[in-house]
Amino acid sequence: MQKTLTIGNLTAKIPIIQGGMGVGISLSSLAGAVAREGAIGVISAAQIGFMESDFSTNPLGANLRALKKHIAKAKNIAPGGIIGVNIMVATKNYAQYVKASIEAGIDLIISGAGLPFELPSLVKGTGTKLIPIVSSLRAAQIILKMWMKKDGVLPDAIIIEGPLAGGHLGFKEEELTRGIETSEYEEEIRKIIGYVNEFAGTHNSSIPVITAGGISTKEEYQRQFELGASGVQISTKFVPTFECDAHxxxxxxxxxxxxxxxxxxxxxxxxxxxxxxxxxxxxxxxxxxxxxxxxxxxxxxxxxxxxxxxxxxxxxxxxxxxxxxxxxxxxxxxxxxxxxxxxxxxxxxxx
Known part of the structure; x- marks a missing residue:
């Protein structure tokens, strides 16, 4: 029986999240195509307005305008599909990107490249689901405790991004240069999932955990569920597709x-x-x-x-x-x- 991925009141019939890739790599075409197939499509908010005519003079305005356009386009490609946006914590004017996404009707917000401490307060009172990205047990512990203490909420899901992922990585350069063995990082994944399940359980809740980084075969995909994951995030394999927004x-x-x-x-x-x-x-x-x-x-x-x-x-x-x-x-x-x-x-x- 095919697995599904449930995040709050959203259920994807395929437990795959397409990773957000900027600048201009995962926009409405790719995200919409992924969501149309029953997985979760993700738009990267990073400098998303670079094709707007006023980007050089008004980058923030161009980005916020383009963000709303691409969310609408993706939803038009995949009516009833699940569309998310990836917004880096390190983004200047972070709150404005979050609010623009909500105004455009985004289903979920994924946030990494830092710890998204202010995210819950920005979406309070909306139905938008929140998914922080972590790479270590320590990061997961900090987010869960901080969100509960500050806002009384839990993440709707958590993404664990491993050392084989692309783009910006939550590891020390020497760790990546040395190379972290798959078996070594699997132990960290188990620890994070165990802690997340325990923490959620003490609050009579559950938090699905999605793993990411270097998952390129069916065997590696299935292995994530054996480790306790509820879904996987795939990025690299979606780049060489006809639907990908990349040049x-x-x-x-x-x-x-x-x-x-x-x-x-x-x-x-x-x-x-x-x-x-x-x-x-x-x-x-x-x-x-x-x-x-x-x-x-x-x-x-x-x-x-x-x-x-x-x-x-x-x-x-x-x-x-x-x-x-x-x-x-x-x-x-x-x-x-x-x-x-x-x-x-x-x-x-x-x-």
Whole structure:
């Protein structure tokens, strides 16, 4: 019998959440296509308005406008489907992105790249479901205790993002460079799930836990449920799909990369990230690229000292200018060999 994923009063017939990928990689086309198949589609709010005509002069306004547009488009693609938005805690004007998403009727908000302490108060009185991202038992403990103490609420679900995930990662750079063995991190997953279940139980509730990072085969998918997960988050495998919003050159970079091309980079966000080696990563490893214009995207970025503008680097990726782009990816991007449909990717896991 096919498993489902229930988050509050929302039930996805397929227990897969498509990970939010910015800038411009998971927008309404991908999120809508995933939700239409019965899984949960996720839009990344990161600099989502980069294609708006006034983005350079009014980035916040452009982003909030585009966010609402893409939520509406995704819901139109998947009537009755479940659509979420990923909003990084490190985002400047974080509260405004949360409120805009709620106004647009978003079903759930996923938040990582920091601990989302203020999220419950921002959605109070709405039906929007809340899903924080953690990578350690300590982070899960802090969020659960803080949310309960401050707002008297529990997360509607929790995502555990492991060391094989793409983009920004909640690990020390030396941990990622050394490499964390699957068996080693599985123990952490068990500890987090055990603690979450115990904490929820003391409040007569339950919190589904979703695991993420490097899940690329049916066997790895099924293993997550053996560990106690209620669902999985998949990102990398949705990039080389016809429905993905990414530029064709971005998808091509996944198909052409080798295992040794996938590296750990330093990000202006303050966290290490996983990306595909290219001319840009080689350049920024040696020298600083002066920032011509700051678009106030990340709280932790200091334009005077950062090695490069992450907005410019990710927009270049979204536009297909790969030599000047930061190409975020998961640890197993090199396994991808062809462009397929979202339905085919989902079927790899459930059939």
């Amino acid at each position: 064709e050159n971005f998808k091509k970079a996944y198909l052409e990369c080798e295992k040794e091309d996938i590296i750990i980079v330093k990000s202006p966000v303050g966290m290490p990230g996983r990306a595909i080696r290219n001319k840009f990563t080689e350049l920024v490893s040696k020298e600083k690229i002066p920032i011509k214009k700051c678009r106030d995207c990340i709280i932790t970025c200091n334009p005077a000292t950062t090695r490069y503008c992450i907005t410019d680097a990710l927009i270049n990726a979204a536009r297909g200018n790969m030599d000047e782009a930061l190409i975020f990816c998961g640890a197993k991007a090199y396994e991808e060999t062809e462009i397929r449909h979202v339905k085919d990717v989902i079927n790899d896991f459930i059939l």
